[in-house]
Amino acid sequence: MTYPEIRLIGVSGIPEVGPGDDIAKMILDATIAQSTPILDGDIIVVTQKVVSKAEGRTVSLHNVNPSPFAIEFALRWDKDPRHVEVVLQESRRIVRMDRGVLICETHHGFVCANSGVDQSNIPGVEQVCLLPIDPDASARTLRKAIYDGSGNDVAVIISDTFGRPWRVGSTDVAIGIAGMIPLDDLRGQMDPHGYILRVALSAVADEIAGATDLVREKISGIPVALVRGMQFVRGEGNIQTLIRERDGDLFR
């Protein structure tokens, strides 16, 4: 009896990433070192932070001049006003602003806490890490570099950790994609028992990002994972197709 099987493989041994680093080479080297070299048809999921760091998307808080608006919110909720200022600069809309929490819509259209701006806690290194400017472009660049370095045609997903309404806890979702279509469209089809598929647009890119979170081990610092054996719809891919239009969203 045949059955579908997918392997989720965490990639250990990726060194600390800095501006200008060749993360494609780091990934290729690390996957070879752990005897799981990349294969054609793999999906490579990379956390946003290593991509952002390689692209130099960090800001030293010493260079940030917070606005009066940022200062007032920060004072009220015991935040760093410079961090709040960067969050505001990374936002095109504040969705909710209450109890010290900033739920923002980023310039890309993602809705998440603090516009995805992460604060470092290294003493004396007061910097924050921003999302990539164009995560699809980042994914495309990485995909091409993997191809150039190994000859393998892979898909690339850049993931980040987002909270969500109604349910406790975060899940990893896709914020950038290359080489695959992020939605599986099953509309109009029915299952073998005659039930119409109730929700027939499956956000597979988000499910893949969440799946690889299970092997990525935030604490031990595994920022990359491979998804092997999955059938997916190839194509250029575009993360905007995962962002709900404001007019079609009953929740805005």
Added chain:
Amino acid sequence: MTYPEIRLIGVSGIPEVGPGDDIAKMILDATIAQSTPILDGDIIVVTQKVVSKAEGRTVSLHNVNPSPFAIEFALRWDKDPRHVEVVLQESRRIVRMDRGVLICETHHGFVCANSGVDQSNIPGVEQVCLLPIDPDASARTLRKAIYDGSGNDVAVIISDTFGRPWRVGSTDVAIGIAGMIPLDDLRGQMDPHGYILRVALSAVADEIAGATDLVREKISGIPVALVRGMQFVRGEGNIQTLIRERDGDLFR
């Protein structure tokens, strides 16, 4: 070099499920038939529909008397008023009701379209399928039956397909759990580069449910998947810990 690896294994050959069926035995038989027998420490993810059918949670629409409220909404949006009536009966609150879409809070506290009520499309078989009354109890029963039938201590997740705000497409999430803690609590910890983990409560049960959707193949009707090789926090588990309290949710 060691690395984390998880296998997602779809379970083929589960027969059509009816009221009173022993799905634990069906799962054990099917996993043996495809030479992937269940092992201690596996997580077994089962879609809601087979659990509901085994528990007799289907309703014949011929026995439903829609209220005037259900009839009016159904007429306006070209719905079956009996289906709308069942959805209302399965709800404790309507979250949104617009453009023919009913986003409901179920009696369990889940927020989803149509309170999880699925419509059959088999001609002449006008029935709908409801969520289990107590999905945690369903998961516990299944877990015990797997243990009794195989001697293996597994975790069980019951999954369903939910839409979500802001992002297009659905993902599978956990609606019942047994044998594992659904949230991974990383609060206060930091990654190796000194970044405080920004979102430090990871909804691993939802990530697992979504991951197995990738091998479950809605069209071909694979309703069960195994997750093998994952480190998880054992415990009784309780799906209520995944439901955000109304007072703490900025999105309600």
